C-alpha cells in the first residue's frame with residue numbers, strides 16, 4: 001500500500017515545462033516602463049542561476065549535488081494507496097497520494113527553498129528575505145537557509161503572526177527573524193501581496209540580500225517537479241501504467257505544477273487544479289497582466305488574477321489565498337490542457353475529516369481541496385461503474401492548522 005524508493009532515486013534533473021507549452025509564455029513586464037524585463041532588471045533581487053532557469057527552454061535541468069544531498073534527508077517521499085478511503089467510498093477507483101508532508105517543514109515547499117538557498121549562496125548572497133502567510137513558506141526557507149548558514153528575514157502576514165505562533169517558532173528555531181507585515185501599518189491585518197512588497201523592498205535596499213518567492217514563478221515549479229517525477233516511477237512500481245487523473249490543490253501553482261507537469265507529455269492523463277471558492281483565481285479570475293504584490297513593485301506577470309489588491313473574506317480558513325497564479329499553470333488552463341475546479345470550505349473540511357477517519361493522518365487545509373476533488377472523482381467512478389486511477393498531491397500535514405479544524409468541528413466555518 002506504500003511505495004518508497006532508496007535515496008539514490010531522487011531525480012537528478014528537473015523537468016522543464018517550457019518545451020511542452022502550446023505557445024511561449026508572455027514575457028514579464030517591468031512595473032514602471034511596462035517593457036519586457038531582462039536579466040539585469042531582476043539581478044538586484046534574484047541570483048543569475050535562477051533568472052536563467054526562469055527563462056530556460058531546455059527540457060531537463062540538472063539538480064546540483066549539494067541540493068540532492070539535502071533533499072535526500074526526506075526524499076524520495078512515499079506514494080501511498082488510500083485503500084481504507086477507497087473502501088469507505090465503496091469505489092472501484094484506485095486512489096494514490098504522493099506524501100510531501102514528510103519533509104522537515106511538513107510540506108512540499110522545502111523542495112524549492114533548498115534549491116533557491118543554494119543558488120543564492122553560490123553567488124555570495126548572505127541573506128534572503130521573503131513573505132509568508134500562515135508560515136509554511138517562511139518555515140521552509142528558514143529550514144533551507146539554516147542548512148546553508150545564511151540569514152533569513154521573513155515578513156509574516158500580521159493576522160497569522162498574531163494568531164498562529166507555532167510556525168513562527170519553527171522559523172525562529174531554524175534561526176530566521178520574523179516580522180509582522182505590513183511593517184508601516186501596525187493596525188492592519190496584512191495580506192500576502194503586502195508582505196511580498198515588504199520583502200522585495202528590503203532585498204532591493206541591501207547589497208547582501210536577495211528575495212525569494214515560494215510559488216508562482218517558473219523556477220519554483222521547476223524545482224517542484226521532483227514530486228511528479230518520483231510519482232511516475234512509483235506508479236510503475238505499483239503496477240499502474242498511467243493515472244487517469246492527477247489532482248493538486250492550487251494557490252500559486254507550485255504544488256500542483258510539481259506533481260502534474262511531468263505528466264504533460266501523456267495526453268491521456270487529465271490534470272486538475274483545485275482552488276477555494278473564496279479565492280477562485282483560475283475558475284473566476286481574468287487572464288491578464290498583473291502585479292505579483294499589492295504595492296506594484298514586482299514585474300507584471302501574464303496570468304489568471306483576481307486583481308493584485310484582492311483579499312479573501314476573513315472567514316476563509318483553507319489557505320491558497322494568492323490573488324494570481326503561476327503563468328505556466330495559467331497558460332495550460334487557458335489552452336485546455338489543465339482543468340480547474342473550486343470548492344467551498346465546508347465541503348473541503350468534510351473531505352479532510354473523512355480522510356483522517358479512514359487513512360489516519362490529518363491533512364493541511366490546502367491539501368484537503370485536492371482530497372475533496374479526489375473523493376468526487378472516486379464517487380463518479382462508482383456511479384459510472386468504472387475503474388479509474390486517481391493520484392493526488394498530499395502537499396502537507398495539518399498538525400499546525402488545528403484551529404481551522406476546531407472551527408469546522410464547532411460549526412464556525414460558514415460558507416458565505
Ligand SMILES: *Cc1c(COP(=O)(O)O)cnc(C)c1O
Pocket residue numbers: 107108109136137214215216249250251252253254255256320364366367395396397
Ligand atoms: C503552500 C502550500 C500549498 C499551495 O502551494 P502553491 O504553490 O501556492 O499552490 C498547498 N499545500 C500546502 C500544505 C502548502 O503549504
